[in-house]
Amino acid sequence: MDSSQARVVAAPADTSGLVLGAAGTGKTSAILARTSRLLRDGEVGPDDVLILTPTRQTATDLRDRVTADLDIATPGPLARSVASFAFQIVRARAVAAGDPLPQLLTAPEQDAVIADLLEGDEADAEDGGASRWPESLGTAVRRSRAFRSELRALFALATELGLAPADLERLGAERNNPVWSAAGSFWSEYRYVLSRLRPTHRDPAEMLREATEILHRAPVAGVPRVLMVDDAQELSWGAVALLEAARIRDIAVLAFGDPDVGSGAFRGAGPETFARLASMFSERFVLQHPYRSRSTLVRVARTVAGSIGTAGAAGHRMAPDAGLPPAERDDVPGADGEISTMWASSPHEEFDGIARALRSWHVTEGLPWHALAVIAHDTRQVARLTAELAAREVPTRAASAARPLGEEPAVRGLLQLVRLGMAPPSERPAEELAAALTSPFGGLDAIGLRRLRAVLRTQEFAGRAGELQPNFSPKRWRSLLRCC
Incomplete structure (x- = not known):
């Protein structure tokens, strides 16, 4: 921990405030270190501290990291999404009132x-x-x-x-x-x-609103008294309202965020929500040391960010390591590096420039291909970059975007075969049977399917269709033949 992080980690358990830090300044590391300190020093019990994140994916990651080096038994996960926290409040209220338990839609x-x-x-x-x-x-x-x-x-x-x-x-x-x-x-x-x-089901937005109303009306048993929020700039209106209600109940809230970063606009997050969150706190901390970037890149990023309006806070927009003692600054030789900019008049000119730069680094500077990377805005650009760079004699390899398992073609085909196998023979649709035969699991191509059609037709005319499938009616065979 540098000195700016150490101040956050050492703050008393009942501290509420806003922790500002640019990308790579160790906000998540400070959250994990602070949680570990509070539990090891006995300032709070495992039931009284919780890390909140905007999404379930980040909560799962933090849940594993916070418990990796912690030798204290916990009654449940120490990191949860805001929607999960709201569900906990609504469920606790339903249990206390004897109402039907809520379910998340x-x-x-x-x-x-x-x-x-x-x-x-x-x-x-x-x-x-x-x-x-x-x-x-x-x-x-x-x-x-x-x-x-x-x-x-x-x-x-x-x-x-x-x-x-x-x-x-x-x-x-x-x-x-x-x-x-x-x-x-x-x-x-x-x-x-x-x-x-589904009278007991609520979607996440309804869960947030109901939990906020519950906290406004009365205290709720079992709610932690210390909350730390990671990626607070990604919170929606409902999540910010829930934290406001928590402050009314004297729950300590320490929010960590960078207002210059945002990817949750589709969930309702934006500069206005962060400004509302920032207005809740009078005490602020600023993390100052960039751990993931060279100083030149940090200066460029903060120069660009400085030309954009800010909402609620701008204390993190400082020169790298400003305010830190010399012993904690990044004095690695050659850390400045070099940054250049290229303006392209068309997408094709842009692809040409990228390929030219990559080939130059590989040939003249001897950098291996695996040491070079191209960062794109979204997965659609990645797919096009892969094709365009390969056409310009640049070997490419793109990390595929994560997809739900059910959308993978192999999984869909396997599940379809399982469904067909579980269905009674007389209820198996002919179209799905034909699709299964031509799938990778069926092993037939168009020619093989035509040959099967000819065999089935011959046997049907000979009155021997039942020899292939005793429980398959001639009517179903004719349907399959029409499909084939």
Whole structure:
């Protein structure tokens, strides 16, 4: 720990404040060290300290890291997502009141309900009913997964802002926005269906709002008295409101963040939310030593950030190691390095410039290909860069983006085979059987499928179709032949 981190780690357990630090200044390391110190010194018990993060993925990572070197038994995970913390509060309240226990409505479950309701809208329109959706949102748009995701995001943000379906319809009428009006009407129907089918289920936004209201009304048993928040700049409106309610209940909140970094805008995070969070605290800490970057790169990044407006805090925008004693500064020889900029008039010129620079470093400076990297904005650019650089004689290897296991072709094909095997022979769709035969597991190509079709047709004409599958009716064989 440098001296700026040490001040955070040594702060008393009841300290509430904002810890600012640019990227790579050790915010997460300070959180882990502070948690370990509080538990080892006995200032708090394992039940009274919790690390919060905006997402479940980062919470899982911190959960493993905080317990790796900790020889103290804990009753549960020491790191959780904000939504999980809200669920804990709502569940504790339900247990105390003897109400049915709440359940979290997952994104796939929400997507399935929304898809069913959209299909109902489509069926009503085909039967002659008036469509609630404007013409700009046609049937093809409403059938897409992206549209359903946008609806979920709209409902979540409206919930966090305290809006009801009627409010969304009213705002649509006032601002002449038919999309909002249609979404408000659809949202009302969606909530009605959920209240009938799944009365105990709540989506994450509803869970956050309900937990906030519970904390405003009365204290809740079992809630930790020390909260530390990592990546606080990624918090949504609902998460910030929950932390405000926690401060009302005298729960210590220490939020760590960098307002110049943000990737959670699609969840409602933004400069305004961080400014609201910063206004909660009078005490502030600033982490000053950059651990992951050379000083030249740090200066460039902070110069660019300094030309952009800030929300709530700007104390982290300082020269590298400013305010630190000389012994803690990064005085590695050659640490400055060199940064150059290239302006391209077209994407093709940009690809040419990147390939030229990579080849130059490899040939003239002797750098191996595996020591060179190209950083892109998103995975779509990565895919195009891979193809374009390979065409320019630059060997490339791209890390594939993580996908849900169910979307992998091999997994989908295997699950389809399992489903077909579990279904009764008379209920196996011919189209799915043909797809299974031509899958990597079936091993047939188009020619093999035609040969199978010829064999089946010959045996059916000879009245021997049952020899291949005793439980498969001739009608089903004919269906398979038509499919083939």
